[in-house]
Amino acid sequence: MSERISEKLTILSDAAKYDVSCASSGSDRKNENKGLGNASNGICHAYTEDGRCVSLLKILLTNFCIYDCAYCISRKSNDIKRAAFTVQEVVDLTMNFYRRNYIEGLFLSSGIFKNADYTMERLVLVAKKLRTEHQFNGYIHLKTIPGASDELMQEAALYADRLSVNVEMPTKESLRLLAPDKNRNDMLKPMRYIDKALTQNQEEKKLFKKAPTLAPAGQSTQMVIGATPETDLQILYMSHFFYQKIHLKRVYYSGYVPVSNDNRLPAMGTPVPFIRENRLYQADWLMRFYHFRVDEIVSPQEPLLDAQIDPKLSWALRNLQLFPVDINKADYMLIMRIPGIGLQSARKICEARKFSRLGMHHLQKIGIAVNRAKYFITTSDAPVLKDYQPMQIKEFILNEGSSKYKPNFSPQLKLF
Amino acid sequence: MQTVVYDSSFEGFFTAVFEIYEYKIKDPDIQQQGAAHVSLFGGRHTVHTDIAKATRVIKKLEAKLSADAFADIYRVLLSEQPGMENVLFRYIQYALQAAQSVETDYSHPDVLWIRQVVRKMGREKHRMEAFIRFLKTKDGLFYATVEPDFNVLPLIRKHFEDRYADQRWLIYDTRRKYGLYYDLHSVTEVTIDFAATLNDKASLRTLHDEQEDLYQSLWRTYFGSTNIQARRNMKLHIQHMPRRYWKYLTEKLPG
Ligand code: SF4
8 A cells, every 4th residue: 555655646746846836934824723733934844956945745636637738747648657646645644744844734736637626626625624634734735726616716715825826828829829728717717716705804804803814825826937938028027917916925937847749849858947937036026025116127128037147136237327325325125226235134234324334344244245236335435436337347247256157046046 | 351150051141241240350251161161360250040140130131132132142042152151241241331222233243243143043943943854653752853053952942832732742952962842731851861772773663653664755755756857956955955964854864
C-alpha cells in the first residue's frame, strides 16, 4: 500500500509543481480550538534544488483531465502515467506532514475529471474534512475549477485560506490558441464571484463578529510567461487589472518550462525565461509595495522591461530630473524610489535622520547599496556627483558588477 | 577597569547594571561567571542577583524603551556574543540619559550592533521554526533535536506551543543540553540525559511509530519530485538551506 501511495505522490506532485505559487502567508487563522496548526506568516520549511520555497504540500488530486491545454503537462493528449488520490489519502498526508513540521499546509489543485462540479466537490471535501474532522488550522489553498457552481465556490471559501484560478494565458487570443476548450469568462466569473463574496463577508464581519471568515488570504492567479508573444506591457496591465478590479492578493509569473513538442509552443529544450520572470516580479513589487503606477513602469513606447537592469533603476534613469534626492529631507515615498534603497532601508533612514544628519558612512552601515544609490542622492558629507547622462550611469552600475547579470533568478531572490 | 561578574541570568545582568551605578564603578567590564575573560588587572566586583535591584532597572528601562526594544535586550542576552553585556550597558546608559527614545538611532554604533545581533537571532529563530523536523515515537511523542547557533529555544517556544497544541512534543538542544517539552497543557524546560540514546540510531528506530519511516520516505519522495530540473540552481538552494542545517532535514538525509 505504501508503494502505491508513494507512486501517486510522485506523479501528482510532479504534475502540480509548475504552479509557482507557494505563499502560505496572508492568513491569520489562529489555533483557538486546541487543534493542530495555525496560519500566519508562511514559513518556507525547505527549498528545492531549484531554489524555490517549499511551504505547502502542493499536489493534484488527480492528473486525469478531460481538457487539452497545450501548455499543460496533464493535458488529455499527453501520454503520461495517470493517478488519483482518494480524499482520505490527501487528508492523511497533510496531517502527517504537518505534524512533523514539514509544511505549512496544503495546496490542492486538480485536473478536471468528469466535469467541473464533480472535481470541485472533491477538493472542497478534502478541506472540509481537515477543518471539521481534524481541527486543522494550517493553511489551505484550493484551486477553484472554472465552471464550478457558485454554491461550491462559497463552500470552498468557507474552508480555504486562499482560492485561485490560474488564467495561465495573459490574453484571450493566446488562450483561444492554446486552450481551445477553455473560455476566458469561465475563469473570470468565479474570480469576480469570490471577490464579491469576500467583500460582502467583510461587511458582515463588521456587523457580526461571529460571522465565519471567508478565504482570509484572498485570491491569486498565475500567468505563464514566454509561451506566447505577449509583451511585458500586456502582462503588467493584466496584473494591474487583477489587483485593482478583482482585488487579487498575488499574481504569479511562471516562466514557461517546455513540456510539449506542440509547434504552437517554444520547442523542448528552450531555456526558461528566468530574467524576464524576475523583472516581472520586480515590477509587480513596485506596484504593490512601492506605490508605482503601472504606466510608470511600462509604456507603449517601451513595452518591454530592460533585461539588464531592474525596473526601479530604469524608472530612475528615465526620470533623472527628480534627482538627486536629499536623504536628510526628502519624503519617505520618494526615498523608497531611490535605486539601491529598499523599503526597510527607507524606513531606517527616516528614523535615523531624526537623530543626526546622515552621511554616506551612515547609509553604508544601514545597509544601503551605496554604489548604486550614490548617483541619485545627496547626503551631509558626500560631494554631489556631476551631471551624468542616464546611459553613463547605467554603464557605471553595470560595470561595478553589483547588478551584473546573474543567470539564476527566481521569485525568492532579493528583489532590489 | 573593573571586572563585574554576574551569574549569566537575565536578572543577574540587571542587578549588575544597578550596582555599577550604585558603586559608581568606572569602566566596568561585565562578564559571566566562569568566563575566560576575567581580567588579571584591575578590580573585581561580584554581583549577587537581587530581584529588587533588577526590577528597578527594568522598570526604568520599560519607561524609556518600547516593549520591542526592551525585548531586544533579552534577545541579545541569549545571543552568547562575547562582549554583549558591555554593549548593552553602554546602550542602557545612552537610553537612560537621553531625552528622547534612542532605540532607532542607527547612527549610534551600539544601537546598530544590537540591531544586527537581534536580526541574527531572528534569522536563527526563523530557521529553527522552519527546519525542525519532528519524529513520532510509539507513544505519540513528536521529538526533534537541534543545535542552534544561539540559545534560541526560549524564542521559539511560543511558536511551537501555539501551533502544535494537540500533540505532545519535545525539542532538545543538544549543545546547551536542555529542551522544551509540551505535555498538551503547558511547556516546561527539561534536561534529560539521553545523549547516548540519541547517538544510537538503531535503538532510536525501535522507539519510533510504525508509520514514521513511511512518512519520512514520502516526504523525501515529495521533496525530490517537486523539484523542477530545468530550473536547478544549487547555489540558491544552499544559500537558503545552509549545509550545517542539513543534519536535521529529513529530506536531506538518506532514507
Ligand atoms: S484543464 Fe487544467 S489540468 Fe486540464 S489540461 Fe487544462 S490546465 Fe491542464
